[in-house]
Amino acid sequence: MSKPAIVVENMSMMFNLNKEKVDNLKEYFIKLVTRKLHFTEFWALQDINLTVNKGDRVGVLGFNGAGKSTLLKVISGVMKPTKGSVKTCGVIAPMLELGAGFDMNYSGKENIYLYGATMGYSRKYIEDRFDSIVEFSELKDFIDVPVKNYSSGMRARLGFAIASAVEPDILILDEVLSVGDAKFRKKSENKIKSMFDKGITVLFVSHSTDQVLSICNKAIILDHGKIIAQGSAQEVCAQYTEMVNSGKGK
């Protein structure tokens, strides 16, 4: 039962920060010849060890630039860690910025299938859930309209509806609950909570300790690429509030 869903071992992520971005050949050669290619190493994440058991809901707290999004990207497989390893078990549905996989010229309906396929689901699978997706997103009247004409809230709603309908094993939420109006926010929070009963594992990034407390049972705090606190949601949230109040960290 408590087979870990995510195991991160000694993971580090390094970026080359070049002072100016070189993206054409001419510049590259000029800089190469004149030896002006400077790279500064920047460790966005250092020596991260994290084990998330199946069914755990882990809140990730931290200030801007602490490495939260990078951590989620590495776990979801978008980035490869420079060092160490990441093992995940089961289907991951990333909701890092909802609606990233949409094609603007495509209608909402067509985008549902495209988005589903991006997450690795078949047409048939999405078809079975199509009605519930449309219903949940409250976009029934707009489903044949190209997504470019949607408002950002509508896009976010559609994205959330798809990602939550596919019943993933691991759900990655990157500040997604801060979009949409209060009513939809409440609805999606309830939706996520209803998924807990099925033993879903959640990684949740937020700046709001209230949201973390209401959703998560565990939490970590990231600061400058390191995990500085790890434990139950209550303890860690209390520590985070203290950090914010004392202005420490950043």
Add this chain to the structure above:
Amino acid sequence: MKYLKNLYKYRNLMYEIIRKNIKLQYRDSVLGMFWTFLQPLLTTIILVIIFGNVFGKSNKEIVNYPIYLLCGRLLYEFYSQSTKRAMRSIRNSASVIKKVYVPKYIYPVANVLSNFVTFCISLSVLVCFIIFFVATGKNPPHITGYMFLAPVPIIILMILAVGVGLILSTLDVFFKDIDYLYEVFCLLLFYLTPIFYHLGSLHMTNKYFLTFIKANPLYSITEMFRCCVLYGRMFSINHLLYALGFSVASVLIGILLFYRKQDKFILHL
């Protein structure tokens, strides 16, 4: 084995992207899909009017100039369009690649394949041309059983397009200049491939230049294709081996390059 399993899992994505490309290509245009038919027809008519008097004279060798030209143009158009689209595919899908894990090679490959579908539709123009000239009996193409070998050069061309597409899409992530360079290269390729002229009717004095043209795999592929549908004879084995070798080599280089560099894409998008 792991890769095949991954490909199987994401075959739907491949299918959806192909579907999307085709559906979106002519969306909002009045004639829609009919353009895949109309566009090669109109451009071929223009080329025939312009070059027909100059290059269309040697009917003995090329049998029928409009069909000769159409064969070359269709194949060239497929090659250039699909490689150009594949080249930009990674950049264009940056928003997805940055957020969700997907096998990235799907994008260039799917773009070549969607162009392949439209290419197959546009082959109907060729069928119409052939029927027209056979019916009117004016320089009819030699229709023989070798016609059934026509898919061979087409498939080789597709392999070539996939390989070149993989190479270009990798390079394009790191250097956007490739976009413009390749545009120029494609124009050069259009003139270096015997599309509207016939190699035999050019009185080439420079031997090196001739070898240069013959080294172009598109030359071998179009010649093979014309042998099947126009000359009605078996294509030369040398052409087959050269084109096939070139295509397979480009795919191997493409896979190797793409595989080695794909983890760095995210840092440059």
